[in-house]
Amino acid sequence: MYTTRTGLVLGFHGCDEAIAQRVISNDAYLRESQNIHDWLGHGVYFWENSPERALEFATFLRDNPSRSLNPIKRPAVIGAVIDLGFCFDLLDYGSLQILKTSYQIFKSIWENSGRTIPQNLMVGNSNDLLLRNLDCAVFETLHKFRSDNDEQPYDSVRGVFWEGGELYPNAGFREKDHIQLCIRNPNCIKGFFYPRKYSPKYNKV
Numbered sequence: 001m002y003t004t005r006t007g008l009v010l011g012f013h014g015c016d017e018a019i020a021q022r023v024i025s026n027d028a029y030l031r032e033s034q035n036i037h038d039w040l041g042h043g044v045y046f047w048e049n050s051p052e053r054a055l056e057f058a059t060f061l062r063d064n065p066s067r068s069l070n071p072i073k074r075p076a077v078i079g080a081v082i083d084l085g086f087c088f089d090l091l092d093y094g095s096l097q098i099l100k101t102s103y104q105i106f107k108s109i110w111e112n113s114g115r116t117i118p119q120n121l122m123v124g125n126s127n128d129l130l131l132r133n134l135d136c137a138v139f140e141t142l143h144k145f146r147s148d149n150d151e152q153p154y155d156s157v158r159g160v161f162w163e164g165g166e167l168y169p170n171a172g173f174r175e176k177d178h179i180q181l182c183i184r185n186p187n188c189i190k191g192f193f194y195p196r197k198y199s200p201k202y203n204k205v
Contacts, residue, residue: 011046014058041139
């Protein structure tokens with residue numbers, strides 16, 4: 001009853017400038033990510049309300065071309081106006097319990113087939129689980145289970161992630177904490193735009 005999200009949110013996607021221009025001009029659409037390690041399963045990914053983080057990520061991919069299927073030459077950011085619709089929100093207790101149950105279903109299927117359950121993995125010297133092979137498989141199991149049982153599909157998935165080093169000693173916050181959106185239904189995206197820079201010129205006293 002409360003899973004449908006009302007109102008619009010702003011999401012930001014880091015990519016190459018050439019892709020940004022084509023998407024803004026309506027000559028192309030953002031590619032749906034279908035990696036086996038996608039944090040929230042398959043879909044188009046956005047940083048909620050954080051163009052700076054989107055640009056930082058695009059810059060990282062430019063400097064680490066082996067981490068991207070489409071190497072980035074000129075980092076850019078696309079903004080999107082999004083209606084989350086029927087949203088699987090991991091900030092909601094009920095959704096977390098559904099995901100937990102989905103893991104049990106996934107685990108049973110894989111063990112009965114004799115397959116080794118995938119693991120979430122760290123990359124390089126990072127202490128963060130950046131390759132979410134297990135999480136991705138559980139999300140995709142959830143979506144397939146709903147499809148197989150003719151249940152309403154989720155339009156989007158929303159999750160909060162703690163990432164990076166501590167902001168300060170003994171902090172409960174980390175340098176790259178963020179909320180990420182995974183859009184599964186393209187109709188959720190109402191429009192794209194280039195982010196504007198804030199102008200102090202229009203401040204009112």
